[in-house]
Each structure stands twice: as structure tokens, then as C-alpha cells.
Amino acid sequence: MKIVKEIYRVDGMSCASCASSIESMLGSRDGILSAAVNLAAEQVSVAYDPAIITLAQIEKDVSDLGFKLITRKLSELEVTDLESARLSAIKRRTLVSFIFSTPVVILSMLFHHQPQVNWVMLFLTLPVLVWSGREFFIVAWKRMLHGSANMDTLVALGTGSAFLFSTFNTLFPGIMIRYGLEPQVYFESAAVIISFILLGRYFEEKAKKKTAESIKSLMRLGVKTARVVRNGVEKEMLITKIILGDILIIRPGEKIPTDGRVMDGSSLVDESMFTGESVPVVKAPGDKVIGGTVNKEGSLTMVAEKVGDETMLARIIKLVQEAQGSKAPVQKLADKVASIFVPVVLILAVLTFVVWTVFQPGNGIPVNFITAVTVLVIACPCALGLATPTALMVGMGKAAHLGILIRDAESLETVCKITALVLDKTGTITLGKPAVAGVFWSPDISTESERSLLMEAICALERKSEHVYADAIYRYFSAATGQDTKEPVPEFFQGVIGFKNIPGRGVTAVYKGLTFHIGNRAFMEENRIAVSRELREPGEQWQTRHQSVVYFAQDLVSRAVVALSDPVRPTAAKAIKMVGELGIEVYLLSGDNPAITEAVAHATAITRFRGGMTPVEKAEFIEKLKTRGSFVAMVGDGINDAPALAVAHIGIAMGTGTDIAMETARITLIKGDLSKLVTMFRLSEATLRTIRQNLFWAFIYNVISIPIAAGILYPFTGFLLNPMFAGAAMAFSSVSVVTNSLRLRNRSFK
Numbered sequence: 031m032k033i034v035k036e037i038y039r040v041d042g043m044s045c046a047s048c049a050s051s052i053e054s055m056l057g058s059r060d061g062i063l064s065a066a067v068n069l070a071a072e073q074v075s076v077a078y079d080p081a082i083i084t085l086a087q088i089e090k091d092v093s094d095l096g097f098k099l100i101t102r103k104l105s106e107l108e109v110t111d112l113e114s115a116r117l118s119a120i121k122r123r124t125l126v127s128f129i130f131s132t133p134v135v136i137l138s139m140l141f142h143h144q145p146q147v148n149w150v151m152l153f154l155t156l157p158v159l160v161w162s163g164r165e166f167f168i169v170a171w172k173r174m175l176h177g178s179a180n181m182d183t184l185v186a187l188g189t190g191s192a193f194l195f196s197t198f199n200t201l202f203p204g205i206m207i208r209y210g211l212e213p214q215v216y217f218e219s220a221a222v223i224i225s226f227i228l229l230g231r232y233f234e235e236k237a238k239k240k241t242a243e244s245i246k247s248l249m250r251l252g253v254k255t256a257r258v259v260r261n262g263v264e265k266e267m268l269i270t271k272i273i274l275g276d277i278l279i280i281r282p283g284e285k286i287p288t289d290g291r292v293m294d295g296s297s298l299v300d301e302s303m304f305t306g307e308s309v310p311v312v313k314a315p316g317d318k319v320i321g322g323t324v325n326k327e328g329s330l331t332m333v334a335e336k337v338g339d340e341t342m343l344a345r346i347i348k349l350v351q352e353a354q355g356s357k358a359p360v361q362k363l364a365d366k367v368a369s370i371f372v373p374v375v376l377i378l379a380v381l382t383f384v385v386w387t388v389f390q391p392g393n394g395i396p397v398n399f400i401t402a403v404t405v406l407v408i409a410c411p412c413a414l415g416l417a418t419p420t421a422l423m424v425g426m427g428k429a430a431h432l433g434i435l436i437r438d439a440e441s442l443e444t445v446c447k448i449t450a451l452v453l454d455k456t457g458t459i460t461l462g463k464p465a466v467a468g469v470f471w472s473p474d475i476s477t478e479s480e481r482s483l484l485m486e487a488i489c490a491l492e493r494k495s496e497h498v499y500a501d502a503i504y505r506y507f508s509a510a511t512g513q514d515t516k517e518p519v520p521e522f523f524q525g526v527i528g529f530k531n532i533p534g535r536g537v538t539a540v541y542k543g544l545t546f547h548i549g550n551r552a553f554m555e556e557n558r559i560a561v562s563r564e565l566r567e568p569g570e571q572w573q574t575r576h577q578s579v580v581y582f583a584q585d586l587v588s589r590a591v592v593a594l595s596d597p598v599r600p601t602a603a604k605a606i607k608m609v610g611e612l613g614i615e616v617y618l619l620s621g622d623n624p625a626i627t628e629a630v631a632h633a634t635a636i637t638r639f640r641g642g643m644t645p646v647e648k649a650e651f652i653e654k655l656k657t658r659g660s661f662v663a664m665v666g667d668g669i670n671d672a673p674a675l676a677v678a679h680i681g682i683a684m685g686t687g688t689d690i691a692m693e694t695a696r697i698t699l700i701k702g703d704l705s706k707l708v709t710m711f712r713l714s715e716a717t718l719r720t721i722r723q724n725l726f727w728a729f730i731y732n733v734i735s736i737p738i739a740a741g742i743l744y745p746f747t748g749f750l751l752n753p754m755f756a757g758a759a760m761a762f763s764s765v766s767v768v769t770n771s772l773r774l775r776n777r778s779f780k
Contacts (some may be wrong), residue, residue: 033063041116042097042169043069051095051178059083059091068419074099095716096172115346117235119579124228130154131221138218148200150682151217159193161222171487179372181769185227187376192220195399219752223407233765237656252322252343256287259331265685276334280325288321289336291341297328301701315318373703375409375736382740390744402740404751408759409732416764417724420771425717427614428774433685434710435698443716443721445697448680450660451609451707452652454598455620455630456578457667458684459606459704464596469576470568481484485511487541488582490526491548498667499594500581504547504555507727534621534644536580547583552642565591576629578622603634605704610635612711615660619648619674648674666695667702682707712779721773731763 043049049067052074057063061082067074076088085101091101091698106176134154141147159167163185170186173179196215203213239395255266259277269287272278277293278732280286286299298310302321310326313319319332322343379402386398422439429436436442453459475481485507492504529539535556551569554561557728561581565588569579571595582590606616618639620627627641643651648664652674664671664678675681675695683695684702699706743749 032080032553033077034080035075037073037075039100039112040067040072040074040092041100041112042066042114042165043072048097050735051173051176052097054086054424055091055095059088062088063186065089068423069470071419071423076124081239082331092406094172095176095178096169097149105146109316115233117232120228120235121230124225125163127158127221127225127228129367130158130162131218131225133223138215138703145216148196148217149216149217152197152200155196155221157191158221158224159189162228162434163189173217177375180573183372184375184406184409185223187379187402189220189223190225191406192216192400192403196220204477213282216403219400230762230765232760257281261760270338272334272337272618274334274337278332278334280330280332280491282325282327283327284324284325286319286321286325286330286332288334289341290319290321290332292317292319292330292332292688294331295329297330298326300324300326314582329566351427371409371732375406376737379403379405381679386741392649399475401739401741401750405736408735408739408751416723416771417728417769420768421717421724421774423475424490424771424774425713425720428777428779429710429713432709432713432779433700433703434713435685435700436710437696437698441696442714443718445680446709446718447661448614448663448711450615450655450662450713451662451675452619452655452678453606453636454648454664454666454674455618455622455627455672457498457702458665458671459602459618459630459634460596460598462596462667462702464499464578464594466502466592468572468593469506470565470566470591472562472587473564475589478672483542484582484584487544487546488543490547491529491537491539494526494529494539495531497594500537503580504615505708548587550580550621554588557583557586559586559588560590561591569593574623575621576626578626598630598633598703599702601705606634606636608705608708609711612708616656617651619643619651620649645671645673649677652677655692665699665704665707682710683735689691709779714780716774720771724770727770728763731759735759 040052043052047415049069052067053065056062056074056076063079065074065076078088089099089101105309111494131154134151135152137144137154147161149545166182166185167190168610169182170179173183193216193368196217198216199213216544251679256269256272257264257279258267259279260270264279267325278287278290282297292313292315294315296314298313299313299319299543300310301320313330318335319330320343321336321341336342342634360714380732381688383398383402386401390398396417411590412522418439425442426436426439429442432531433528456462456464470589471481489504492500493573495501527540529537532549532553536547536553538545538547538549538557540546547553547559551561559581565581569581569591572579573592577593577595580592580594581588582592616636616638618627618634621643622641623698624641627639631637631639638652652662652664656677656679662678663680663682664674665682665684666675667684671683675683681695682696682697682699685698685700695712698711739751741750
């Protein structure tokens with residue numbers, strides 16, 4: 031079964047009920063595994079089986095509900111044009127609405143006793159409803175055909191009822207007079223309510239555009255063309271035409287087109303858009319570069335290693351979009367309320383009319399009717415629907431800007447619950463760029479050809495391993511053998527048979543008919559390989575200097591030992607101290623030698639540490655922490671960390687590590703800077719606090735405003751809320767929620 035998971039844009043949503051309807055409808059269809067709508071981003075994330083349901087069918091289902099599903103991928107420019115066009119359309123409708131509403135209000139207040147004034151107000155109100163407010167009625171009708179309702183339903187019922195009631199009294203005033211009632215009209219209420227709601231939507235759209243600015247800024251990082259060298263000829267071509275292995279030329283001041291590796295030249299590259307760090311990074315031959323970053327000084331020649339959707343920029347954009355569209359647990363209550371909100375409001379409006387008619391018959395049908403209309407108008411499901419996603423969008427975007435990639439809303443929400451932080455050593459606390467510090471060969475290696483064969487085997491095996499130690503050893507010995515580490519691959523690298531990687535221990539394989547083992551002391555012992563005294567002594571001496579030791583064996587005989595040094599990250603000690611000050615227990619777990627692990631722990635003031643652990647043992651240790659009630663986060667960078675990352679409540683990968691670690695983790699520190707952990711905790715707390723504020727005010731607004739609109743204060747104060755003010759209050763309640771979320775953009779979390 032092939033599952034397609036994509037994010038599509040949805041036009042026409044106005045409130046949480048719209049999002050809930052789309053989710054419910056898509057979720058009930060065969061072939062659709064999941065559907066999550068982000069009201070603030072106006073997107074839906076759909077996972078479906080194309081063998082059961084087609085994209086065209088999904089598009090039609092959404093269209094039948096009154097919305098438009100845009101299935102093709104839009105560029106940043108197209109998204110901006112689409113939003114600008116919609117904003118301009120709302121602005122035009124709002125202006126027209128106010129132009130016609132203003133004289134209606136003046137006539138109703140100052141000249142309502144003049145003859146034929148009702149007819150004038152009728153014709154002035156018609157353009158407001160028929161042109162400016164037409165979408166309310168169109169969407170409400172489509173929703174009614176499907177047996178559902180949303181905010182547009184409330185607005186259409188409220189304003190439509192007021193207009194029809196007023197039109198009836200204008201056309202047939204004698205009927206009301208015959209029953210002793212005054213033929214009152216409420217054209218000004220219908221017109222002004224639509225005007226205020228449109229004005230609110232205009233400001234809401236402007237604010238929502240800012241919440242999505244993080245995605246747009248990421249999309250703007252990409253380049254359209256690149257300078258490519260093919261067959262010795264340099265020419266400029268579209269970025270979409272670049273293929274793997276292309277040679278690219280980047281001049282000073284230009285953006286790097288795609289992910290790759292520097293072949294020639296050196297320069298300073300600004301990677302702040304990914305890492306949040308303003309200091310440019312030195313790039314030299316062999317260094318990796320990221321598409322979208324800026325070449326500041328020298329010219330660079332690079333080879334393209336990832337193109338299209340595989341680049342870091344493309345993956346970050348997709349992950350941020352998915353994360354912004356995911357739902358935090360705190361949103362569940364809001365979703366439940368939103369799903370029943372509109373039907374409850376409709377019932378409350380009917381009850382309001384009935385209660386007033388029964389208990390206050392002296393007020394007359396018109397007053398009772400307009401009170402029910404006020405209840406319809408003031409209720410605002412939109413604020414509830416925007417409370418969580420707007421805060422999450424801003425929070426996720428802020429995190430991406432600061433160099434923290436968060437995969438889903440739940441992770442952002444739960445980060446602040448962490449009570450225990452487990453750290454790997456190599457590549458996490460240390461730089462993960464070890465270098466060979468020393469080599470000692472067994473004295474029984476008698477010939478240079480024998481040593482050359484051993485070095486060939488070391489290069490061949492380590493080239494297949496993804497461990498950072500393997501890369502350092504490979505680079506060292508490939509240089510010693512005189513082989514270039516670049517392609518084409520030397521022929522002797524192809525002779526490896528039965529390669530096995532034992533995470534946290536070492537590797538083994540057959541090369542030229544001989545069996546080789548490369549790994550730590552425990553790996554040698556597990557394979558019953560005795561380490562000779564001549565190799566054991568230098569290995570132990572290196573370990574006392576806190577260097578990592580790797581042994582090489584051929585056919586169960588130890589042949590060499592290598593020392594590697596890996597410096598601690600400059601920001602590690604300070605970051606770990608700040609994490610501890612937050613009340614979080616910090617643990618260091620490493621597969622490396624216990625003595626080296628202890629040295630790194632002391633260097634970073636970690637009091638809880640264990641060395642010589644296998645990946646399985648790390649995972650088991652985390653399970654024990656969870657059993658005792660700790661909320662655990664694991665930070666790692668390698669394949670051997672994947673089990674622990676998966677079993678932790680929250681897995682955090684170093685962006686400088688392996689792909690499998692980043693795929694397993696829910697959060698990635700793009701530059702691998704541990705100081706971002708504190709930033710992440712603070713951002714999580716601030717985002718969750720903003721969500722709670724938004725939900726509180728959205729709930730409180732409706733809890734207070736609906737009873738007031740129903741006339742609960744009338745028996746005590748004689749106060750009845752004017753429906754025009756109800757429309758204004760409803761319109762600006764959602765604007766306040768979005769504005770509160772936008773405050774996260776300007777906060778510092780360092």
C-alpha cells in the first residue's frame with residue numbers, strides 16, 4: 031500500500047467549525063488515513079491511499095462543502111499574490127459595505143420618522159448583503175445542504191433575518207399595525223454587522239499573514255538559477271535543472287544554490303538563516319555547504335550532493351509546514367467545543383426568543399426577535415479556532431529562525447515538561463569531529479606490504495561505517511595510503527564482503543579472504559580477540575589522557591591500536607549548567623570508554639554519567655527513568671543513538687549528525703549547538719503560555735458575551751446589547767487572539 035502524504039491550501043475557511051467539518055468529512059472517507067486542518071495557515075495535511083481515493087475526489091469533497099482545495103504546489107510569490115488578492119477583495123467589500131452602511135445608520139438615528147425612509151434604507155442595505163456579504167450566505171447555504179453549520183451560518187441567519195423582517199415591515203406595515211405592533215425595521219443592524227465583521231476579517235487576514243511569515247522567509251531563501259559547469263562549459267540554468275554531481279560556481283555575495291561539498295576555494299558563509307548564529311562560518315575544500323546560505327567573500331566551486339526536495343531547505347520548509355499544521359494536546363478541548371459551538375448557539379438563539387416572548391410579552395415580537403439575532407451575531411467560534419494554531423505557527427517559525435527544527439505541535443508543547451535530559455557524548459557534547467592522535471602497530475607486522483594491506487582493509491571497512499570515528503580513521507589512513515578521499519572510489523574499496531556494523535561496538539567484514547574487526551576493547555573481547563600487551567599498554571596510556579581508543583584485528587589477532595581525540599563543544603559546559611538551573615536532571619550516557627566518559631562529564635560538570643553502554647542499554651536506562659516518573663528527552667547524533675531517541679518522550683537530534691538520528695528524533699538542533707536547548711525550553715514555555723491565554727480569552731469572551739446578548743442584564747439594569755456592537759465585538763475578538771500570538775515574534779529566548 032502506497033501512502034501519499036501532502037499539504038494542500040484551502041481557501042474559504044472562516045472559523046474552527048469550517049476546519050472541523052473538513053476534517054470530519056475527509057476522515058470518514060475510505061482511503062484517507064488522516065486529515066488535519068490548520069485554520070491559521072489555511073492548509074490541510076492529508077495522508078491517503080491513491081489506490082482507493084484519488085486527489086480529484088478529495089478536491090471535489092472539499093468543494094462540495096463550500097471551500098476550494100488548491101492541490102498544486104505554490105511558490106512563495108504565488109502564495110503572496112494569492113493572499114494579497116484575497117486581502118484586496120476583502121478590503122474592497124469592506125469599503126463598499128461601510129459606504130452604504132453609514133447613510134443607513136444616519137437615517138435610522140436622525141430621520142427614521144420621515145416618510146419613505148424605510149424604502150431608502152432598504153435599497154442602501156441591498157448592496158451590503160448582496161455584494162459585500164454574499165459569501166456569508168453562499169457558504170451558509172452550501173453548509174446547510176450538507177447538514178452542517180459554521181460562523182457564516184450565524185452571520186447569514188442573523189443579518190438575513192434582520193433584513194427580511196425589516197423588508198416585510200417595509201412592504202406590509204399594515205399587518206403589524208393591525209395586531210397593535212409597530213412595524214420596526216433593523217436595516218442598520220444588518221448592514222453594520224456585515225461591515226464590522228468584514229472589517230474584522232480584513233485585520234485578521236493581515237495578522238494571519240504575519241503568523242505565516244516564517245514559511246515565506248524560508249521559501250525566499252531559495253535561488254532560481256545557478257552557475258553550472260558541464261562538459262567544461264559554464265552556463266546559468268534554472269535550479270530545477272540541477273542534477274546530482276553537477277559542478278557549481280558561487281561568486282562572492284551570491285546564495286549557495288543547493289546542498290553539497292566545497293571542491294575548490296575558501297570563503298566565509300553566512301548560515302544564520304538556519305542556525306540563528308550571526309558569525310559567518312569558514313568553508314574550505316571538503317566542507318559541506320547548505321543551499322540558501324550566503325557566500326560572503328571568496329569564490330567557491332562545489333559539487334551538488336542533494337537537489338530538489340532532498341535539500342535541507344526543502345526538508346525544513348516541509349517539516350515546518352507539517353509541524354505548524356499538527357495539533358497540540360491542549361487544542362483538543364477547543365476542537366471539541368468548536369465542533370458543537372454553532373449548533374449550541376443556534377439553540378440558544380431560539381431559546382432566547384422563546385423565553386423573551388413567554389416572560390416579557392410586553393416588549394413585543396420585534397424586540398424579542400432582534401435579541402435572538404444579537405445572540406447569533408456576537409458568538410465567535412473563530413477566536414477558539416485561531417487560539418492554538420496561530421500561537422503554534424509563530425512559535426514554530428521562531429524556532430526555525432533560531433536554528434531549532436520542531437516536527438510537531440505536541441513536541442513544542444511538551445518540551446517544557448522535561449525533567450530529565452540524557453546526552454550522548456560523541457558528536458553531542460563533543461564536536462563529533464575527532465582526529466587521529468596516534469597509531470601503534472603490532473611489532474609482529476614484519477613487512478611494509480603487510481602494513482599496506484592492513485591500511486587498505488581499514489579504509490575499506492571504515493568507509494562503509496557512518497560513525498564519526500570511522501570517518502576520522504578513514505581520512506587518516508586514506509591519506510597514508512596515498513589515495514584521494516574523493517570519487518572515483520579506489521578499486522580496493524570494493525572488495526568488502528559480509529560487512530556488519532554493531533552499533534556502539536565496531537564493525538567486521540571479510541576483505542581479500544581475511545576477516546577484520548575494528549572496534550573498542552569490549553568489541554574485541556566479545557569476538558574472543560585477545561589484545562596483546564604491546565597494544566594494550568599504549569591504549570591504556572591514551573585513555574588516561576582522555577582519548578578514545580580503537581583496536582584493529584585480523585583473523586582474531588590484534589594488529590594495531592589508534593587514539594582519537596574529540597574536543598568538547600565550546601558552548602556545552604555553559605548550556606548544561608543552564609539546563610541544570612532549570613531544575614532538569616542531566617545524564618551522560620556513552621558507548622565510549624568509561625574513563626573518557628568520566629573526563630567529559632567532569633569537563634561539563636555532569637554528575638550523572640555512564641560509559642561503555644550499548645544502544646540497547648541506553649534505551650533501557652531511559653525506560654527506567656520513565657518508569658520512575660521522569661519526563662525524558664534524549665539528545666544524540668548517531669545511528670547508535672536511534673533506539674534511545676525513539677524510546678524517550680522527546681528525541682532531540684544534532685543537525686550535524688546522521689540522517690537516521692534526525693529522522694528518529696522529534697526535534698533537531700540544526701547547527702548542533704547545545705545552547706539551543708535552553709532557548710527551546712523557554713520558547714516552549716512562552717508558546718504554551720500564549721496558547722493558554724488565547725484559549726482563556728476566547729472562552730471567556732463567549733461565556734460572558736452570549737448571556738449579555740441574550741439579555742441576562744435586562745431584569746436588573748434594563749440593558750439590552752445593540753446588535754451592531756455585538757457584530758463589532760465578535761469581529762475583533764479573533765483579531766485580538768492573533769495579535770497576542772504575534773507577540774512571540776519579537777521576544778528573545780536566549
